[in-house]
Amino acid sequence: MAYGTEALVPVEVGLESYRTKVYNMETNSFGLRANVDLLEEEIEAAHQRNMKYLLQAAQHYDSNIKKRSFGVGDLVLRELAASMPTKQGKLQTKLEGSYKVIEVVRPRTYKLETLTGETIKNTWHTNRLQKFYQ
Known part of the structure; x- marks a missing residue:
């Protein structure tokens, strides 16, 4: 045409x-x-x-996406690449810690603290966290 x-x-x-x-x-x-x-x-x-x-x-x-959410008091691991990008490598562990969720800032975004009670200054998104099972 x-x-x-x-x-x-x-x-x-x-x-x-x-x-x-x-x-x-x-x-x-x-x-x-x-x-x-x-x-x-x-x-x-x-x-x-x-x-x-x-x-x-x-x-x-x-x-195809798995919805993950955490509650206050849940234990989580965070990605090492997100927290310390210079310390990542092929043979490094991918996750670090066990951290405790102390606050839900908004859906899927959390404030964390170490098990000794030290508050982590940044907020962390669900994509960078994984549930820690004891």
Whole structure:
């Protein structure tokens, strides 16, 4: 489709075909104006389809994620790469500590303290923590 009309094959230009016989300039221009009038509705329909697709993609992605949350008093381990990035290596342990959750700052974000009672100054996200089982 080119500029609202279908392209003609070179054979159709030289020989008459059904499309070239029934072509009417007024009907064609009326159809083009009707397409322009319906353009906003087409854009809205495409937007609705896109939003539906994004919602389905988000639901599919979220179905594979394990939701983790901790309560005050839970024991957790934290990633060594997040707390000390220079001390990571191939043969290093990936987790450190055991820390106690002392406050839920907001959903999935926590304040920690060591088992000796020292408060850790940063907040930690669930992605960087793992439950510690004794």
